[in-house]
Amino acid sequence: MRAAFSAQAFMKSAGGGKDSPPDSAARKIAHRLIESSRSEGQGADSPARAAAAACDRLYRELSRWVGRDGCHALFTRALAQARTDHPALGKIQLHARAEPYIDGVAEAIIAQGDPATAQALEAMLVSLVELLGRLIGDDMSMRLIERSLVLTEVRGPVSENRREEA
Amino acid sequence: MKVDEREPIKALVTGVPGLDTVLGGGLPEFSFNLIAGGPGSGKTILAHQIMFQNATVERPSLYFTVLGEPTLKMLRYQRQFKFFDPTMAGSAIQFVNLSAEVMDRDLDEVLRRIVSETERLKPGIVVVDSFRTIGGQHAAAVTDPLDIDQFVQRLALHLTSWEATSFLLGEYAVEEQRNPVFTVADGILWLAQATDRNSVVRKLQVVKSRGRAPMPGLHTFRITDDGLQVFPRIPEHKRLRHEQVRRRLSTGVPGMDEMIGGGIVAGDAVMLTGPAGSGKSTVATQFIAEGLRQGETAVIAVFEEYPEDYLARANARDSDVGRMIASGKLELIYLRPLDLSVDEALAAILEAVQRLGASRIVIDSLSGFEVALAPTFREDFRESLYRLVGTLTATGVTVFMTAEVPEGFADARFTSEKVSFITDEIIVQRYVEIEGELLRVMAVIKVRGSDHSHEFRTYEITANGVNVGGPLKEYDGIITGVPTLRAKPTRTKKRTPRAE
Numbered sequence: 103m104r105a106a107f108s109a110q111a112f113m114k115s116a117g118g119g120k121d122s123p124p125d126s127a128a129r130k131i132a133h134r135l136i137e138s139s140r141s142e143g144q145g146a147d148s149p150a151r152a153a154a155a156a157c158d159r160l161y162r163e164l165s166r167w168v169g170r171d172g173c174h175a176l177f178t179r180a181l182a183q184a185r186t187d188h189p190a191l192g193k194i195q196l197h198a199r200a201e202p203y204i205d206g207v208a209e210a211i212i213a214q215g216d217p218a219t220a221q222a223l224e225a226m227l228v229s230l231v232e233l234l235g236r237l238i239g240d241d242m243s244m245r246l247i248e249r250s251l252v253l254t255e256v257r258g259p260v261s262e263n264r265r266e267e268a
Numbered sequence: 269m270k271v272d273e274r275e276p277i278k279a280l281v282t283g284v285p286g287l288d289t290v291l292g293g294g295l296p297e298f299s300f301n302l303i304a305g306g307p308g309s310g311k312t313i314l315a316h317q318i319m320f321q322n323a324t325v326e327r328p329s330l331y332f333t334v335l336g337e338p339t340l341k342m343l344r345y346q347r348q349f350k351f352f353d354p355t356m357a358g359s360a361i362q363f364v365n366l367s368a369e370v371m372d373r374d375l376d377e378v379l380r381r382i383v384s385e386t387e388r389l390k391p392g393i394v395v396v397d398s399f400r401t402i403g404g405q406h407a408a409a410v411t412d413p414l415d416i417d418q419f420v421q422r423l424a425l426h427l428t429s430w431e432a433t434s435f436l437l438g439e440y441a442v443e444e445q446r447n448p449v450f451t452v453a454d455g456i457l458w459l460a461q462a463t464d465r466n467s468v469v470r471k472l473q474v475v476k477s478r479g480r481a482p483m484p485g486l487h488t489f490r491i492t493d494d495g496l497q498v499f500p501r502i503p504e505h506k507r508l509r510h511e512q513v514r515r516r517l518s519t520g521v522p523g524m525d526e527m528i529g530g531g532i533v534a535g536d537a538v539m540l541t542g543p544a545g546s547g548k549s550t551v552a553t554q555f556i557a558e559g560l561r562q563g564e565t566a567v568i569a570v571f572e573e574y575p576e577d578y579l580a581r582a583n584a585r586d587s588d589v590g591r592m593i594a595s596g597k598l599e600l601i602y603l604r605p606l607d608l609s610v611d612e613a614l615a616a617i618l619e620a621v622q623r624l625g626a627s628r629i630v631i632d633s634l635s636g637f638e639v640a641l642a643p644t645f646r647e648d649f650r651e652s653l654y655r656l657v658g659t660l661t662a663t664g665v666t667v668f669m670t671a672e673v674p675e676g677f678a679d680a681r682f683t684s685e686k687v688s689f690i691t692d693e694i695i696v697q698r699y700v701e702i703e704g705e706l707l708r709v710m711a712v713i714k715v716r717g718s719d720h721s722h723e724f725r726t727y728e729i730t731a732n733g734v735n736v737g738g739p740l741k742e743y744d745g746i747i748t749g750v751p752t753l754r755a756k757p758t759r760t761k762k763r764t765p766r767a768e
Binding site: 165166167168169170171172176199234237238239241242245246248249 | 333338339340343344347354355357358359363364365367368
């Protein structure tokens with residue numbers, strides 16, 4: 103069997119609650135997603151809004167592959183998992199088939215502050231990357247996410263205005 | 269235009285062992301195909317295998333998922349197969365989910381999305397899985413039943429115009445073949461699982477293949493970690509026998525060559541029958557070991573015992589056997605998967621014979637082979653074995669088969685009545701009781717086109733193998749198993765020494 107699904111890794115990650123080490127592949131790619139959003143002008147003055155834009159982008163691109171419902175299921179699980187360690191996510195809501203996908207960012211920033219909200223959204227992204235890796239393998243999940251970075255650069259990011267309007 | 273001036277349609281290699289043979293040389297390029305079958309029949313695996321075989325970064329494969337198996341789960345399970353190369357995902361292999369368009373019940377939008385993605389990626393292969401869900405979603409919604417017909421027509425035209433070889437996957441029942449997609453499709457592959465008591469056998473049929481002459485009938489296939497492997501039925505016309513040189517091969521059993529008339533005729537099918545414990549496998553191993561000593565290569569197909577046990581016994585008599593396996597001169601094939609088909613067995617044996625360039629093969633035993641077969645194949649065992657032996661001997665290899673016959677002292681049957689007709693040479697072993705002792709005797713019943721011994725001869729199984737002794741000329745009624753002394757008993761002088 104080619105797929106390397108480690109039961110140990112699954113137990114460690116699936117338990118939820120604890121953030122991944124800073125040098126983990128999931129955290130690195132989450133950083134890249136957020137940095138990519140920021141460099142495109144998404145939430146340049148707000149790390150939390152940049153992180154939310156990264157989530158929107160990942161939702162949009164992954165939906166192409168696994169469908170909106172499949173992607174929403176992944177985000178829902180990742181949100182639930184990250185919430186245990188990050189109270190800022192209590193204000194965050196996911197709206198399937200809507201844009202922006204991530205809602206409640208402004209309320210979370212007011213309640214918990216921008217840095218805490220950014221950290222929480224990043225934790226959710228990390229959780230999603232790890233979850234996807236456990237389901238289809240780290241190598242393929244990384245490739246799909248990398249692909250979403252490339253495609254977004256081609257198509258352009260979600261408009262910040264639409265988030266503000268929402 | 270003359271026939272030889274016609275532009276041949278390029279064939280696409282499927283990457284599925286055996287399938288290109290069944291298809292008559294692969295799939296026609298740019299064809300519009302339907303892969304149909306029930307749940308769990310292997311449609312998605314087959315499509316993935318074809319897709320990974322043909323995908324390149326320049327000409328990627330595009331896989332549209334609709335409703336049904338969620339994409340995440342599909343990827344999770346498909347990546348377990350060895351052909352699934354995760355590094356191709358996102359570049360040479362592209363997945364696109366169409367569930368939103370389908371749930372909106374807008375056929376035009378579904379078509380528009382398929383066409384726009386095809387236009388964007390310029391794929392060589394396009395798969396829609398499951399196409400049935402598109403039709404199913406719209407069945408209740410459409411007011412004009414022609415909508416689906418037109419959709420299929422337009423889809424086929426678009427995909428062919430974009431020079432894509434396409435596959436629609438769907439769960440269809442046999443009675444649904446009037447569905448428009450069956451008419452439009454250039455090729456239809458039907459996958460099925462046939463259940464017989466506790467046995468399930470997978471079968472594939474090429475129902476339709478425009479521009480090709482596929483092999484007719486149902487072909488068994490198996491799904492393993494490698495994906496699908498199809499075992500084509502052996503066609504009648506391929507059993508043309510090569511011209512054989514009447515060269516004799518030594519059996520390696522002292523005294524036996526003389527009984528046969530100088531050894532086994534090269535390229536013949538030989539059957540050795542006898543009751544349990546009569547030494548059939550020992551003779552078979554000696555036959556192989558002799559070939560190896562002569563510099564030949566050989567294959568042993570084992571059905572009755574584990575290869576480790578078989579090898580240990582063979583090695584105990586002749587250490588060359590193990591050494592030859594290590595050096596690649598001999599291959600031991602163990603064929604005891606669940607629900608074996610004759611074509612699968614033949615494929616495994618033929619592959620080994622061709623890979624080694626083997627000149628001798630042992631099938632040990634036909635009795636075990638028959639038991640290993642799925643019940644559905646036991647019914648036509650004679651016919652299947654006829655094809656198997658015919659195909660093997662047509663390659664020039666000498667086939668040595670063993671078969672167990674029930675021992676009955678009063679039973680005059682020499683061979684299994686089911687299979688003796690397929691052989692060129694028949695040797696029988698049996699037990700006889702003489703003076704309160706159980707002795708082993710053997711006789712040659714048939715050597716096609718050659719004279720041979722007509723005597724019953726005693727033989728003994730020693731630490732080094734079987735040794736043939738002298739005839740039992742002074743006894744009558746050997747055939748009954750309980751001979752009677754005809755003349756003054758002089759047998760003890762002629763008997764060969766028994767093994768210590």
